[in-house]
Amino acid sequence: MVDIRSGASEAIPLAEVEDVELYHPKSWWTHYVFSQDAKIIAIQYSMTAIAIGMVALVLSWLMRLQLGFPGYFDFIDADHYYQFITMHGMIMVIYLLTALFLGGFGNYLIPLMIGARDMVFPYANMLSYWLYLLAVLVLVSGFFLPGGPTGAGWTLYPPQAILSGTPGGQDWGILVMLFSLILFIIGFTMGGLNYVVTVLQARARGMTLMRMPLTIWGIFTATVMALLAFPALFVACVMMLFDRLLGTSFFMPAIVEMGQQLQQSGGSPILFQHLFWFFGHPEVYIVALPAFGIVSDLISTHARKNIFGYRMMVWAIVIIGALSFVVWAHHMYVSGMNPKFGFFFATTTLIIAVPTAIKVYNWVLTLWRGDIHLTLPMLFALAFIVTFVNGGLTGLFLGNVVVDVPLSDTMFVVAHFHMVMGVAPIMVVFGAIYHWYPKITGRMLNEAMGQIHFWVTFLGAYLIFFPMHYLGLLGIPRRYHELGETAFIPESAHTLNMFISVMALIVGAAQILFLFNLAWSLKRGKPSGGNPWRATTLEWQTPQTPPAHGNWGNELPVVYRWAYDYSVPGAAEDFIPQNQPGLGMPTREHAS
């Protein structure tokens, strides 16, 4: 990497990209509603995602009420329970986490962190948000249509997803779900192309790929993965729509339903599973990689230390992204497959542990002897590490065929994926919001409310999901509306379920406090100034806070160093911004 070093010299590289004329909004409507400014779009994306996320939160409450106190809540019958499960899962994975990380943080941070004025295609970016909003509305419409939303489980496995026994199967539910997913994918593609091209082709002078903050690396890699993984879901949705609407038999084998032979025959339900998980597994990392990237930056900033092994961290992100496309069938061990395939997918799955472990070690080594500030973003980052390690370890159990088969349909799986792709990324979402809220609004979030939010959420999440491992090992099945009088389930399991439900209510309530904090601090938060965390990355160096339209005033920033010059010996301050000229200034860029 000799040539990169030349970029670190005092000589400013020539401008290759012309400063493209910005779109200037002319009215209130084009300024705040049909806005083409990535920052506004980011806030629109985030607010919509959080709003629909609240729906998912309420659904999880209802599910926990049923599981903890079966029989007390008459309105939650088996059909409703399955509808809640399905909508909760789909909303959390796609409409909340994917949209928030890529549409929210991606839109806000990419242009600012790489020194661009905006995304490269602001108009398509705007359309992306409006299609996303439409997708959300179509999804929600399921609650109000005859038959209610689909209750097929968030994986929507056919044939049950489109049979009459499943809620919404022969009504509107499954249709609006599939239409909504298709709209989401089209909208996401418009945004995703923007994020990728912006990162590749619109960086500031001096911003080499190996000087990008890891946040950008995470979001970038996740977006590339999403552009390659969502097509599989798109195709699966189209085919299932045809099965449901036209009576084709892509996924429908010969079925006798209520003594009646159905018209359809000869299709393959396993084909759907392959398509779904070819999307579904990368999706886990589409959510996790931005979290990895963001948490790296949070830890480095709040431990006042350069990230340990930056280059390894970048390659780990890329390798995890690539590997995640060849592991999908580990979700299908119980569907049955050739043992050789099982062996292959178990092996690739376990290999992912290597780059993932590199990342965890490097986070810990970044903390090692760092000047750790236990700020709210740092607390959430630390919570992420422990939760992620925890979820990762149970992933080793489930990645092995022989261990997975007995555990697969138990609460153990629920515990595993909630730890690893539910709680862990959401911890990063919170950390990131506490970290960047001052840049977005110019005010700090309230610390006291934040502390309560953190401790209740972190400890509460453990108290909810940790006992579920135990329930799973006992053999308590997942996706069951109620357990009933089953001999092998001890009384303690019911008590534990009750405890989990109470904790879920409390943790949910803490999120309402968080939302209140977001609104309260908007007006009453402590003014933060432009760079409250004394961070190095470009978004903290904008002339205005919150950044104005065009981000950088008259002159685009020039980057002289990597994003992690914290506590550099010989420097006047414990951080050196990326746009501080290099001459005579020390850097640790090449030491890593």
Next chain:
Amino acid sequence: MAQTIETHTGETLQRPLGLRGVAADLSSDQRAFKNISWGKAMMWIFLLSDTFIFGCFLVAYMTARMSTTIAWPNPSEVFALTIGGHEIPLILIAIMTFVLISSSGTMAMAVNFGYRRDRRTTAIMMLLTAVLGATFVGMQAFEWSKLISEGVRPWENPWGAAQFGSTFFMITGFHGTHVTIGVIFLLIVARKVWRGDFDTERRGFFTSRKGNYEVVEITGLYWHFVDLVWVFIFAFFYLW
């Protein structure tokens, strides 16, 4: 441990050779792909994504074809036309393929004339491409109506596995939609070329950005992609 490196070397650095040079170029500042505009980069990445869509469709089709319990109809017979008393297999598809591949040729010429700033010829070549594309779609409509009149439906057909009709209508329909969208784009861009929008730097209706003749090439990228996909559909659906 505190290793500081003086970054100002004061001498010109050598450009690394071979693969290291490629890596250095790709990871250099501002642009990973030098001399590639935003629009062109976007189209390439979009096409990569679209490749995965068609790839999934074709893999799904192959899975269905291999796993059906009833025999698959013989495409040579199904797609034969009786012309002058002779039954000629795949004749319509052959003509369709010829037309579509030819349209790639006229598209390439349009790109060439565009960069020469030959407004008139560029527009004519694009219109010719659009006409060939529309002809393709027209023949596809003929093929569809012929099959439908013979009793092929997405859910059944007279000759064998129901998945034959399902995959046929789905995949050729999805491709035909791509061609139709391409024709619409060709007409829009041809109009812009004809009117001289790219010479006068007239702003776009939606994006209010100035266009240039590269738009012709980007449209061409999409068009060539649609042709290339057809080659695969032809090979896997009709020739298998």
